[in-house]
Amino acid sequence: MITEEEFTRIYYHAAPKVQRLCLGYASGNKDLANEWLQETFIKVWTHRKSFEGKSSVDTWIYRIAVNVCLGNLRKSKQIITSENVHMIDIPIEDTDENDEKKINTMFECINQLNEQNKALILLELEEVSQSTIAETVGLAQGTLRTRLSRIRQSLLKCIKNGKR
Template identity: 25%
Template sequence: MTIDFYNRFIRQNAGIINKICRAYTDTEEDYEDYFQEVCLQLWRSHSFFEDKSAVSTWVYRVALNVCLTYFKQEKKRPKTAALQELSMAATETDTAEVEQLQALYTAIKQLKEIDRAIIILYLEDKSYKEIADILGIKVNHVGVKVNRIKNTLKQLIHG
């Protein structure tokens, strides 16, 4: 792995990789495995990146594909560990805000795989068009899904 590759694909997009991996894992060990696998897949396929889209769009697509693949494989295996608390690095010590974020991520983890991907991208302030491009779906479908996901999250969080 070269410094140029690391700086362009990993370092500049670590936040994207981090958020996607966190949304599909329950333990720190799984998160580290997913993060490492995403980086490996980026390395393996970076020569195919043609600069036709933003690097971040490509990174989202690779990260989501890796996480969805691993997540589907994990669902087939029996659970051996209890769900751990979401470990997030909060910049503020406001416990109410941290609790709200934990509740949000806990609710997001209860969504279907594709819905998780859509809401993560939405929370990253991606436009409906960008979300559609990343996921390979139609723009109007993204809008419908986002509204349904918001309602589902409200129900999951507030009962």
């Protein structure tokens, strides 16, 4: 079982990555991402007694976060478009309009992926290790590497041409 002290330590370690993962699912909508981050850690706390240590705590938390994001997207059947996208915390003065357009385009392309591919690329963008990603989504590492390569190619094509 995870103690309150361990939970606090885990939260401060994992929350930034989970928030960015949720931000990817929310296509950059910070308010929605923060809502899902909060919901994720409420579930982590509520179910802390059920964590058996068969995987790393990070893997367990990522799985909860992915389930929270997907569950909320399914519930609302909300399509998040570029009109309601709030940009990542990049100070406006440090970015130009081109960078903002590229980020919006990237979110739009990621949003077009199926649920599992979206989870894979968002976890990779968070620099989560491929072994952790494979364990989180239940894929063999070789299958994961192939899938990630195809996803990257698809995203590159989408970003360059506006198509998948």
